[in-house]
Amino acid sequence: MNKPELWLHGDRAGIGPIRSDLLEDYWRWEQRISTIVGYNRQTPQQIATTREIYTSAYESSSERQIKFTVYAxxxxxxxxxxxxxxxxxxxxxxxxxxxxxxxxxxxxxxxGTEATLLVLDYAFHVTGLECVYLTVLEPNAGAITAYERAGFRCQGMRRNSNKWLGRRVNEIHMDVVPAEFPGPSRVKQQFGADS
Known part of the structure; x- marks a missing residue:
């Protein structure tokens, strides 16, 4: 394994760029049952063809995506x-x-909570975003708690709009804006800007 480049880190987590030597790991993590259930996919991805497509998608760059490797x-x-x-x-x-x-x-x-805080710090203080949002399935209480700890707030729900383990569930819509970022800002600390 190559020595990782960490853009930002805290006590538990760090974030850095996507690495080509980890593409197999990324693919494998996406196939874990916890990820399949959390994303509400019904089936794992097929191995041969999908792995090639997946590798191509991760290696491609886009102005519309910022991808991070999360580290413990x-x-x-x-x-x-x-x-x-x-x-x-x-x-x-x-x-x-x-x-x-x-x-x-x-x-x-x-x-996951600290990685989310670091990504939000990057989003607000490097990319200059005004809002970051997400959708999570209502039964995924652990994810909701982690998102709330990172500063996300519930903005509403779409009722009976998805499935969780075969039953109809609500989608929770959450977001966070720069003024509600709980900090501290590792970006501002690293570059000597006022917090």
Whole structure:
């Protein structure tokens, strides 16, 4: 494994660029049952063809996407454990947020929450976004709690609009704006700007 480049880090998590040497790990994390259920996909992706498409999609660059590798940083070396992405609408200065912590050893330890805070810090203080939003299924209480700890607030719900483990559920719509970013800003600390 190459030595990771961490753009930002806290006590539990760090974020850095997507790495070509981790493409197999990214694909594998997306195929875990916890990810399939969390994203409400009904089936895993097919191995051969989908892996090639997946690799191509991760290696491609787009002005509409900022992709991150998520690391657990509480051990002797940063350990890649997941991915996060901002899907940008640059005309409106907003983005949709997704995250997947695929490595089971990082789940339930606050890595996802801190990674989300770091991505929001990047979104507001590097990219200059005015709002980051997401959709989460109502039964996914752990994800909702992590998002709330990172500053997201519930803005409404779409009733009976999705499925969770075969039953009809609500989608929760959440967002956060720069004024509600709970901080601290690692970007501002790193570059000596006022907090």
């Amino acid at each position: 940083v509480d051990g002797p070396e940063p350990l890649p454990v997941g991915t996060a992405m901002l899907l940008l609408d640059l005309g409106l200065d907003v983005a949709e947020y997704t995250v997947a912590i695929g490595a089971s050893e990082a789940r339930g330890k606050g890595v």
